[in-house]
Amino acid sequence: MSLPEDAIAVVGMAGRFPGAPDVPSLWRNLLDGVDLVHDYTEAELRALGVGERLLADPAHVRAGGRLPDVAAFDADFFGVTADEAAAMDPQQRLFLEQSWTALEDAGCDPAAFDGLIGVFSGASVNRHFLYRQFTGDPDEPLVPGFAPDYVAAQVAYRLGLTGPAMAVQTACSSSLTAVCVAAQHLLDYRCDLALAGGVSVTEPRFLHTPGGLVSPDGRCRAFDATGQGGAYSSGVAVLALKRLQDAVESRDQVLAVLRGWAVGNDGARRAGFAAPGLDGQASVVAEALADAGVAPGAIGFVEAHGSGTAVGDAIEVAALAQAFSGDPLPPSAVALGSIKTNLGNLDAAAGAAALIKAVLAVRHGVIPANLHFERADPDVEFGPFYVPVKNVAWEAETRRAGVSSFGLGGTNAHVIVEQVADEPPRPAATGWRVLPVSARTPEALRQARMRLADHLEAAPRIDLDDVAHTLTAGRRAFAYRAAIVCQDLSQAVARLRGLPYDAPEDLMRAAEAWVAGDEPAWPPADGRIISLPAYPFQRQEV
Template sequence: MSEYDDRIAVIGLAGRFPGADSVPEFWRLLRDGVDAVHDYTDGELRQLGAGQGLLDDPALVRSGGALPGGALDGIAGFDAELFGFDAREAALLDPQHRLFLESAWGALEDAGCDPQRYDGDVGVFTGVSTNRYFLFHLLGNPEAADGDPDDWEAQLAIRPGAEYLPARVAYRLGLRGPAIAVQTACSSSLTAVCVAAQSLLDYGCDLAVAGGASVSLPRHRHTPGGLVSPDGRTRAFDASAAGTGYGSGTGAVVLKRYADLDPDRDRVHAVLRGWAVNNDGAHRAGFAAPGTDGQAAVVAEALARAGVSPHELGYLEAHGSATVLGDAIELAALHQVWQAVGPSPAGSCALGTAKANIGNLDAASGIAALVAAVRAVTEGTVPAHAQFHEPHPGLGLESGPFTIPRVRGPWPHAGSRLAGVSSFGLGGSNAHVVLEQAPSPTPDTTPGPHTTPAPPPPPSLKPPPTDWHLLPLSAHSPAALADACDRLAAHLESAGPALSLADVAYTLAVGRRVLPYRAAVAARRPAEAAEVLRRVAAGPQAGPPPPDEAGGELRAAADSWLRGESTDWTSYLKDRPGRVCTLPAHPFRRRRHWIDPPDRRATTRGGPA
C-alpha cells in the first residue's frame, strides 16, 4: 500500500434481484443455494408481449430470472409520484431507468446520505441493457406514439436510451457530480463501479453512486452449442453446462474515499482495494469469443493495484458464462494468474457465481456479483453454488487452487478476508475488482443468524444526558408514512440486542430524504419505539409528544420536525452517539405503469401493481 490511501469504501448497497426484493433477501438466497429462476406460464409470456408465433417456437427459452411480484408486476410497478413523473411519463419510461432510480435512492439511504443536505458532489455512473420495452412495446404503437406511429425516426429521437440514465438520476435526486453512462455489454455495471472509484481518487466527486439495471423480456431462443441455456439455468463450471439463462434486476453501491470516512459516524460494508478494466483486443477466435490473455491481464492488474497476491483471495465471484468455451477460458486465465506467483494449496479459493441463482442480468450482472462478494467478505461466508453437481471434465477443477462450494461454508483463510469479482462483456471488455472486509467491522442490523455484534459507542462522542432517542420519519404520502412506521417497527422487533437505538435515531435524522408527511417518536428502548410506531401507523397522529423527562432539546427538535421546519439535526446530534446503520428501505408505493405491445392494445397503466 502506498503512502497515499487509494482505497475506496463501499458504504451503501441496494438492489432488486430475481427472487429477492432487497440485498438481505438476495444474500439469503445466495448463501442457501436457492434456484430463483422462474418458469413462465403461457399466460405470463403473453402478458410480457410474447405472440403466438413465439409461443409455438420449440426453441423459445420459457424460463428466466423474474423480479418478485409477478412476471409482469415486478418490472411494471413504479413509484412515479415520489420521483416526480406523471402517469404518462412513467408509462413511456424505460423500466430499467425506473428500477435504477429506486436502487440509487435506496443505496444513498443505506449510506446515510441525503443528497439535499450533503456538502459535496455526488457522481452517478450507470450501465443498462438495450431498451427492449421500447423495441417490443412502444415502437410503432399508437398507444405510445406522440405523433405518427409509423414515423420510427421521430420516435427514436424522443425516447432517451442508456446514455440518459445517469443524467436522469442526477436530475431526479439532485446529484451535482459527474453523470456518466458506461456501456460495455455484460461488464457494464462493474466497469461503472471501476470508473466511479477512479473518479473519486481523481477528486471528480466526493461520493459516487454506481451500478446498473437490466430488464430481459423472455424472447431468447436456444440453439445447440450456442450462448443461451435451454431451460434458463446457468450451470457454470458444471458438466451439464449448456449456456446462460437471462434475468431482470438492478443494483447500486455508494462509494466514498476511505481517507474521508468519519470513523465515528460512517458504516463500511467492504473496501475496494483494487480494480482494472481492459479489452481482449484481436488475439481471440472472433469478436464474440473471450480471450484468455485479456482476462488474465485484467485480474493480474487489479491484484497488483490492490497490492495482494492471488493466493490471498478466499473467494472469487466468477463471470461464469456456463458455456464450455467461456468457462474453459475463464479458468485458464485464472490458473495463469495464480501460477505466475507460484503454487498454491488445492482448494484454497472458492469459486462461485450469482448467475447460478438468478441468471445472467446482462448489463447488471457485474453489480449483482459485486453485491454478492461484499456480503460474502462481510459475513465471512462462502455461498453455495446453486447449479453445481459435477465438475466439467475439461476444466481441470480436480487440481489447483479452485473449489466449487456445493453448500455454504466458512472462509478458507484466516486473517483479513479478500475476494475478487470478474465481469466480462461480449466484445472482450473485461473488468475485475478486489474487495476486502472493512478493517474495523461495523454492525449490520439486518436480522439474521450472522448479525455482527454492536460495538460500544465511539469514545470520541459523549453520551447524552438522557437515554431518550428521537426517531424522525417522513414520506411523500400518508400511506407511505404508515408503511414506513410499520416497517421500522418490524425491524426494531426482530433485530435483536445488536441494535442500537442511538444508531437508528442518527440514521433517520441525517440519512433520509426530508419529505412532506412527518412523524416523530421518542423512546428509550427498541421495543418501546416499536410499540409507539405501530400506533402511529394505525392512526392519523404524527406521534405522541415526548414527555418532559426526555429533555427540552429533544422536545424542541420533535416540535420543529413536525411543524415542517428545516430542523437543525447537526446541532441536535453533536454530542449524541450514533452511526449509520441498516434500516428498512423507503416504502415505494408502486403502481403499474405499462403499455402493452401493438397487438395487445388494452393498457394496464395506472392500476395497482
C-alpha cells in the same frame, strides 16, 4: 488508524432482483440456495406478447429471472409527470428508484451533501420500447430519452446531482466496469460520492443454440459438466462509493473496501468477436491484484463471470490459474462461485450484482453455495480453485475476494474486495433518543413506521444511537412526519406502532415541533450511519 489512501469504501447498496425486492432478501436467498429462475407458463408468455412463432419453436427457452411490477413506478416521488413516466424506459425508472435507495443506505441526502455526487450506469437495450412502444412504422417518432445513454442523466436530473453522469456500455460487464470508472473518478477527486451499477429488463424471447449463451431450461450450471449457458434475467443493482478516508471521517458505514480494479479488452487474440480471450482475462485479473498490492494467495474467493458455457468456463478458470500462477497454491484453496446459478444472467446489471454478493460474503464471513453443480466439467483445469456445493464458513485474518465480469466483445473488468475490520464494541448508551420518520404521503409514512418497527424488532443487538444518528443525519425530512422519543429498542418498537407513552417534556415538545415542520431541536445522536429500511415507494402502474 492508518488508512490506505487509494481505497474506496462501499457505503451503501441497493437493488431489486429475481425473487428479492432488496439486498437483504437477496442475501437470504443466496444462503438458502434458492433457484430464482422462473419457468413461464404459456399463459404468462402470451400475456407478455410472445408470438405464436416463438411459442411453437422447440428451441424457445421459457425461463428467466423476472421482477414483479416492472411497469409500476412512484412518479410523484421523483416529480415525474404521468406522460413522462409512461415514455420512460422501465430501466430508467428502476435505476432511479434504486439510486435513491442506495443514497439512503449510505445515509446521504443529496440536497444536503457537501460535495459532488457522480452517477455511472450500465443498461441493457430498451426492450420495452422495442416490444411495447415502437409500432414498426418507420415514421413513428422516437421517444425522447429512450436509449440506455440517458439512465445516469435521468438520475442526475431527478435527484439534483452535479457530478459526472455517464453511461458505461460494455455489454455484460457494463455495471462492474461502471464501478471501476466510478472508483477512479473518486480517486481523481472528480466527485466525492459515486453511484455505480446497472439495470436490465428483459423477457423470455431467447432461443437455445448449441454452444450459445442460453441453456435449454434456463439454468446456469457454471463449471459443471452439463453447463450449456443460462437464462437472461431482469434486475437492478446500485452501489454507493466514497473515498475510504472520507467515509471514516463522516462516520459512514463501510460495508467493504475496494482495494484494486482493472478494465481491459481481449483484443484480437481470440477465435472471434464474441469469443472470450484467455490472455485478456488473465491480464485484467493480474492488473487488479497488482493495483490492490496483494498476492493471489490473499484471495479466498472469486465471484466469477461464470456464464455456464463449456468454452467460457474453461477459458475463465484457465485465465484465473494463469493470473494466480505467481503464487503457487494447493488444490481447493480458493472458492469459485457465480451468482448466475441463482439469478440467471442479469446482463448489464450482472457485474454489480456479483459485486454485492462478494461484499456480503467478505462482510459476513460466508461463501454461498454454487447451485446446479454436480459433476465438474472435465475440460476445466481447476488447479487451486474449487466450487462450493454448500455454504462455507470463511475464516481468514482478512477476507478478500475477486470479482470478474466479462462482456461480449471482450471488455473485461475485475475488482478486489476486502473486509473491513470490525469496530470495537462501544459501551451501551443510556438516555433518551428521538427517532424521526417522514414521507411524502400519509400511507408512505405509515409504512415507513411499520418497516422500521419490524426491522428493530428483528435486530435486538442494533445500537439505538446508530439508529437515531442515521434517521436524523442521513435521511431527508419530507412533509408528512412522525417522531418518537424512546430509551431502548422495545420502547422504540412499541411507540413506532402507535402505543401511547410518556417522555421528557422538552424532547416531546421538540419532536412535536419537528412534526409540525420546524427544524430539529433535539441533541444529535452519538452514532454512525447504518442500513435501515428504505423509503416505501408508492408505486402505481404507468
